[in-house]
Amino acid sequence: METALAKKPRKRQVVFLVVLLLLWEVGADVLRYSIPEETESGHFVANLAEDLGLGVGELAARGARIHYKGNKQLLQLTRETGDLLLREKLDREVLCGTTEPCILHFQLLLENPVQFLQAELQLTDVNDHSPEFLERQMLLKIPESAQPGSVFPLKTAQDLDTGSNTVQNYTISPNSTFHVVTQNRGDGRKHPELVLDKALDREEQPEVVLVLTALDGGVPPRSGTATVRVEVVDINDNAPEFLQTVYAVQVPEDSPVSSSVVKVSARDSDAGAYGRVAYALFQGDEGAQPFVIDEVTGEIRLKGALDFETTRGYSVEIIATDGGGLSGKCTVAVEVLDVNDNAPELTMATMTSAIPENSPETMVAVFSISDPDSGDNGKMVCSIQNDLPFLLKPTFKNFYTLVTDGALDRETRAEYNITITVSDLGTPRLTTRHHVAVQVSDVNDNAPAFSQAAYTLLVRENNSPGLLIGSVSASDRDAGANAQVTYSLLPPPQQPDVAALVSVGQLYALRALDYEALRAFEFGVRAADRGSPALSSEARVRVQLLDANDHAPAVLYPPANGSAACPELVPRAADAGYLVTKVVAVDGDAGQNAWLSFELLKATEPGLFGVWAHSGEVRTARPLSERDAPRQRLLVLVRDHGEPPLSASVTLHVLLVDGFSQPYLALPEAAAAAEAARPDSLTVQLVVALAAVSSLLVLSVLALVAARLCGASAGGGAGGVGGRFPGPLLDVSGGGTLSHSYQYEVRLTGDAGTGEFKFMKPISPNFPPQLSGSDKHHVNCNFRINIS
Numbered sequence: 001m002e003t004a005l006a007k008k009p010r011k012r013q014v015v016f017l018v019v020l021l022l023l024w025e026v027g028a029d030v031l032r033y034s035i036p037e038e039t040e041s042g043h044f045v046a047n048l049a050e051d052l053g054l055g056v057g058e059l060a061a062r063g064a065r066i067h068y069k070g071n072k073q074l075l076q077l078t079r080e081t082g083d084l085l086l087r088e089k090l091d092r093e094v095l096c097g098t099t100e101p102c103i104l105h106f107q108l109l110l111e112n113p114v115q116f117l118q119a120e121l122q123l124t125d126v127n128d129h130s131p132e133f134l135e136r137q138m139l140l141k142i143p144e145s146a147q148p149g150s151v152f153p154l155k156t157a158q159d160l161d162t163g164s165n166t167v168q169n170y171t172i173s174p175n176s177t178f179h180v181v182t183q184n185r186g187d188g189r190k191h192p193e194l195v196l197d198k199a200l201d202r203e204e205q206p207e208v209v210l211v212l213t214a215l216d217g218g219v220p221p222r223s224g225t226a227t228v229r230v231e232v233v234d235i236n237d238n239a240p241e242f243l244q245t246v247y248a249v250q251v252p253e254d255s256p257v258s259s260s261v262v263k264v265s266a267r268d269s270d271a272g273a274y275g276r277v278a279y280a281l282f283q284g285d286e287g288a289q290p291f292v293i294d295e296v297t298g299e300i301r302l303k304g305a306l307d308f309e310t311t312r313g314y315s316v317e318i319i320a321t322d323g324g325g326l327s328g329k330c331t332v333a334v335e336v337l338d339v340n341d342n343a344p345e346l347t348m349a350t351m352t353s354a355i356p357e358n359s360p361e362t363m364v365a366v367f368s369i370s371d372p373d374s375g376d377n378g379k380m381v382c383s384i385q386n387d388l389p390f391l392l393k394p395t396f397k398n399f400y401t402l403v404t405d406g407a408l409d410r411e412t413r414a415e416y417n418i419t420i421t422v423s424d425l426g427t428p429r430l431t432t433r434h435h436v437a438v439q440v441s442d443v444n445d446n447a448p449a450f451s452q453a454a455y456t457l458l459v460r461e462n463n464s465p466g467l468l469i470g471s472v473s474a475s476d477r478d479a480g481a482n483a484q485v486t487y488s489l490l491p492p493p494q495q496p497d498v499a500a501l502v503s504v505g506q507l508y509a510l511r512a513l514d515y516e517a518l519r520a521f522e523f524g525v526r527a528a529d530r531g532s533p534a535l536s537s538e539a540r541v542r543v544q545l546l547d548a549n550d551h552a553p554a555v556l557y558p559p560a561n562g563s564a565a566c567p568e569l570v571p572r573a574a575d576a577g578y579l580v581t582k583v584v585a586v587d588g589d590a591g592q593n594a595w596l597s598f599e600l601l602k603a604t605e606p607g608l609f610g611v612w613a614h615s616g617e618v619r620t621a622r623p624l625s626e627r628d629a630p631r632q633r634l635l636v637l638v639r640d641h642g643e644p645p646l647s648a649s650v651t652l653h654v655l656l657v658d659g660f661s662q663p664y665l666a667l668p669e670a671a672a673a674a675e676a677a678r679p680d681s682l683t684v685q686l687v688v689a690l691a692a693v694s695s696l697l698v699l700s701v702l703a704l705v706a707a708r709l710c711g712a713s714a715g716g717g718a719g720g721v722g723g724r725f726p727g728p729l730l731d732v733s734g735g736g737t738l739s740h741s742y743q744y745e746v747r748l749t750g751d752a753g754t755g756e757f758k759f760m761k762p763i764s765p766n767f768p769p770q771l772s773g774s775d776k777h778h779v780n781c782n783f784r785i786n787i788s
Contacts, residue, residue, distance in 0.1 A: 031108070031119040033084075036126050037092035042085055045075065045121065048108060049082025052117070056081070063111035067349050068104075069370055075106060075121070092123040093160045100125075100162045107368075107399075109349055114366065116396035127165040127218025131157035133226035134288075138212070140194065140228060141325025144202040145235035149195065153329065154180070155282070156191040157214035157224050164217035173211040178230070180212065194228065202232040236274045236324025240266040247332040253308040254339045261291060263299040266320035266328050273323030282317035282329060291316055291334075300332060308338040309372040340377040340426025345370050346434045349399070354439040357410040364390065364438055365402040369422045377426035384418055390438075392420075402436070410440040411477040444482040444531025448474040450539040457507065460546040461515035470507045472539060474527035482531035490524030490538060507541070515545040516588050549642025551588035553596055555650045558583070567631075567653035572624045580609065583616035583650060585638040593642035601649065602635035609654070611636055618652060630656045 033046050049059055060079035068074060076087045096102035101122055108117040133155065140152055159166040170192035172180040177200070181193045192212060208230040215223045242264060249262045268275045279298040281291065290304035291314070300316070314334040321327040349366040356362075371378045382392055382400055391405045402418070418436040423429050450472065457470040476483040521543055528536035558566075558581070568581045587594040600611040600618075605628055610621040618634065632654040639647040 029117070031117060032122070033120070034122040034124060035086070035090075037090055037102075037123045038126055038128060039086060039089065041088045045084040045086060047082045048077065048084050054082070059110075061112070062115075063350075065109050065111070065349070066106055067109050067347070067368070068106045069347065069368075074104065077108075090123055092125055092162075093129070095123065098162065102162075107396075109366065111350055111366075114363065114395065114401060116399055118397075125162045125165050127161055127216060127222060129160040129165075130222035131159045131167045131214035131216055131224035133157045133212075133214065133224055135226065137227045137229065140230045141233045141321075142196070142200060142230055143236045143325060144200045144232050145237070146196055146200060148198050151181070152194040152196070153282070154192040154194050154212060154228065155226075156189065157226070159214075159216050159222075159224075161216065161218070166216055167214050168217040168221075169215045171213045171215065172228070173213075175208070175210060177205075177208055178210060194230075200232045206232050208232070231325070233325045236270060236322060236326045238269040238274070238322075239326030240268040240277045240320035240322050240328040242266045242318075242320060242328055242330035245330050247330065248335070249332065250335045250337050251302075251306060252337045252339050253306040254341055255302055255306060257302050257304060259302050261300040261302060261334060262332055263297065264293075264318050264320075264330060264332065265298055266330075268320075268322045268326075270322060270324065274326075276323050277320045278322075280319055280321070282319040289314060289316060293318060306336050308336045308374070309342065312336050338374045338377055340373055340424060340428065340430055342372050342377075343430040344380050344422040344424055344432045346420060346422055346432055348434070351436070353437065354441045355404065355408070356441045357443045358407045358445060360404060360407045362404045363401055364404065364418075365436060366395075366399065367402070367420070367434075368397075368399045370398055371424050373424065373426060375426075377424055379425040381423050381425065383421050383423075388416055388418060390416070390418060408440050410442050410479070411446060414440050414479075416440070442479040442482055444478055444529060444533070444535060446477040446482075447535035447537045448476045448485045448527035448529055449537060450474045450525075450527060452539065454540045454542070456542045456544060458544050458546055459509060459513060461513050461548050462550055463509050463512055465509065465511050467509045468506055469509050469543065470541075472507065472525050472527075472541060474537065474539070476529050478529065478531065482529055484530045485527050486530070488526045488528070490526050513545055515547045515590070516551070518545065519590075520544045547590045547593055549589055549593040549640065549644070549646060551593075552646035553585045553587045553638040553640055553648045555638060555648055556584040556586060557581075558650060558652060560650075567655045568618075569655050569657055570620070570624070572626070572628075572656050572658050574620055574624055576620055576622050578620040580618040580620065580654060581652065583611070583618065583636050583638065583652075585616065585648065585650075587640050589640065589642060593640055595641040597639050597641070599637045599639065600634060601637045602633075604629055604632045604634070608632065609634055624656060628656055632656065 031046075031048070031051055035043065035045060048054075048064075049056065057080060059077070059082050064077060064079055066073075066075050066077045066084075073087050074090065076085045077083075078085065090104075092102045095104065102125070104121045104123065106119050106121065108119055109115075110117070135155060138155055140154075142150075142152060154170075157167050157170075167190055168182075170180050170182045170190070172178065172194070177197055178194050179197055181195055182190050183193055184190055192214075194210075210228040210230065212226045212228050213223055214225070215221050243266070244264075247262050247264055251261055264279065266277050266279070268277050278295045279293050280295055281289070281293055290302055290306060291300050292303040293300045298318070298320075300318075313336055314332075316332040316334060317329060318332060319327050319329050347368050347370070349368060351365045352363065355364060369380055369382055371380055380398070384390060384392055384402070389405045389408060391403050393401045393403060395401050402420070416438045418438060420434045420436060421431060422434075423431040451474070452472075455470065455472055459467075459469045463469070472487065474485050474487070476485055523541055523543075524538050525541055526536050526538050528534050570578065570580055583598055585596055585598075587596060596616075597613045598611045598616040599613065600609065603609055607621055608624075608628060609618055609632070611618050611634075616636075616638070618636070634652040634654060635649060636652060637647055637649050639645050
């Protein structure tokens with residue numbers, strides 16, 4: 001991007017016009033100081049803090065520094081005291097040449113805040129150079145016919161000092177023939193002229209030797225001498241005359257060596273040797289001037305390169321001398337034309353290589369530009385690339401500040417390579433480029449981001465402690481400590497102690513998990529960086545346990561060791577498919593691991609009973625006969641469908657009776673014990689009593705059954721039989737049970753040694769109107785047992 005004037009609205013260009021510079025200089029406060037040249041280094045110049053009205057140490061606090069074009073360090077600033085000292089001895093003639101006054105411009109730069117102050121140091125001349133003639137001996141040929149009062153120019157002495165310390169007067173050794181007159185030139189220099197006081201007589205005195213002395217105006221004055229030898233020649237009536245007394249020419253500074261500058265011409269009316277004219281540079285300082293003249297043709301050529309920035313013009317005196325010694329003089333004024341031969345210069349005053357992101361209007365660099373050319377060749381345009389978030393701001397004369405154009409984002413771009421381009425307006429345009437690398441330092445402005453907002457992990461129960469169950473990952477776009485992420489657990493309320501279950505980062509199960517105790521749990525994970533202040537984000541993790549077949553089926557009915565004491569009663573008149581009982585079992589696992597199947601492993605009479613595989617119902621497989629043993633023992637296996645499958649077994653004891661009034665058939669062990677304990681008479685009595693009681697019991701049961709049947713017809717629509725049997729009922733339902741509801745009423749009576757357990761047929765089974773395939777394996781059995 002470029003800073004520009006209105007000529008280029010699309011680029012930000014700044015062109016410092018001469019008029020604007022003059023206006024700025026009029027309104028600017030300039031600190032001016034003056035010291036003599038050749039002052040020793042370390043000399044005290046001024047106290048800038050006092051001159052600026054600043055306190056002690058304020059210059060150091062504001063980062064004051066001295067800036068001089070070309071980064072020359074001529075002065076030294078002591079920030080703590082504000083003293084401005086000379087760094088080295090200064091020679092006015094070396095720094096400024098013949099320019100008067102000799103003023104060194106420098107700037108005082110205050111960095112915090114940025115402020116520029118213009119200052120000038122004037123070097124006053126001291127009389128440290130003596131006048132010196134370039135030619136220590138001069139030859140004048142004066143015809144004897146010269147009239148008193150004739151003037152003959154002499155060569156001047158050179159003095160590098162200026163002002164009153166340069167050549168002020170010329171004197172000549174005492175004589176009676178000549179005296180010297182000091183004349184002032186238009187450029188301020190003084191030159192001597194020799195004036196004839198009386199006529200010459202070659203025959204009397206063919207030669208006069210004089211001593212010319214040049215005096216400067218210093219205190220004490222310095223002087224230089226040269227010898228003037230006057231040779232008296234024969235008479236020559238006409239001196240050479242130039243066609244022009246002044247020749248004005250313009251020469252571009254890039255003119256090649258030996259190129260023609262101008263051709264001068266002089267005429268002499270005399271004939272012969274007196275009419276032949278020879279041209280020469282009057283001063284004879286060919287070593288100081290880049291010109292040479294052809295003594296025959298009068299053509300002036302360049303013998304060295306011109307430099308507009310060093311010398312902008314020359315005044316060359318040409319003398320034409322004829323064969324008789326008469327001469328004429330003219331002046332050639334050479335103006336050196338500037339060409340665009342100097343590229344702009346950029347001097348960096350201060351530079352910041354790293355800037356923090358999110359900081360708008362941050363200063364990156366302060367620099368100055370200069371071009372020693374003149375006119376459009378010295379006008380400059382400063383610019384940077386258009387696609388960068390930076391601006392160039394003109395601040396002070398040719399000073400610029402490079403600042404950020406808004407906040408930078410390190411995550412978008414961490415480094416910028418800025419090219420500062422300075423071009424002049426000459427033809428052709430010359431360009432200087434300076435490259436600046438700017439690093440964007442990181443600020444903690446990005447919170448860690450998880451790869452997922454929610455994680456779901458599947459873990460099989462009974463895992464080994466320390467098992468890696470998964471991982472969560474968060475990334476941070478910042479850098480350094482701002483991008484270092486640490487993780488922590490956030491257990492939600494009313495959840496188990498998650499810290500005791502898992503560790504975060506890589507998620508490890510710290511102990512074995514039990515599906516039956518905890519099927520799933522959730523927790524939060526926080527990812528925080530190490531910035532200041534720290535930023536964080538959260539994610540949810542759900543751990544879902546997978547069931548393992550770690551529970552064998554558990555038989556609820558018949559209870560363990562209960563079938564022998566309370567066997568199942570089956571009337572011998574039962575047909576095939578008669579429901580004997582139902583084995584009820586449950587499995588603590590879930591899914592396929594809890595699907596149960598039933599199998600009859602062993603029976604006293606194979607083929608007499610069968611077990612339904614999915615319901616656990618035990619039914620008769622065929623009609624009973626008299627040959628079947630009255631006591632049957634069935635071993636039923638309950639197996640789940642896990643991998644590997646687990647199983648449990650239960651033993652059923654079944655008694656075959658002719659009717660429910662048949663006495664209870666005791667087990668062999670109980671019968672043997674009863675016979676051994678009672679005498680025969682007692683047995684007879686008990687049999688009689690038992691017959692009486694049995695008869696009453698049968699009548700009571702028949703009456704009760706009739707009452708229940710009558711009540712069932714009245715309350716069949718009540719939705720179940722549970723309401724007709726007050727008191728405790730045994731209800732078994734769930735996986736692996738029967739598909740219908742059965743109610744059994746059992747009354748158990750007994751005496752001191754034996755009892756009678758009668759099992760009645762199902763009373764009013766309740767069948768749903770239609771059973772689906774998925775419901776045919778579920779049975780609800782309600783048992784009502786009255787024990788008296």
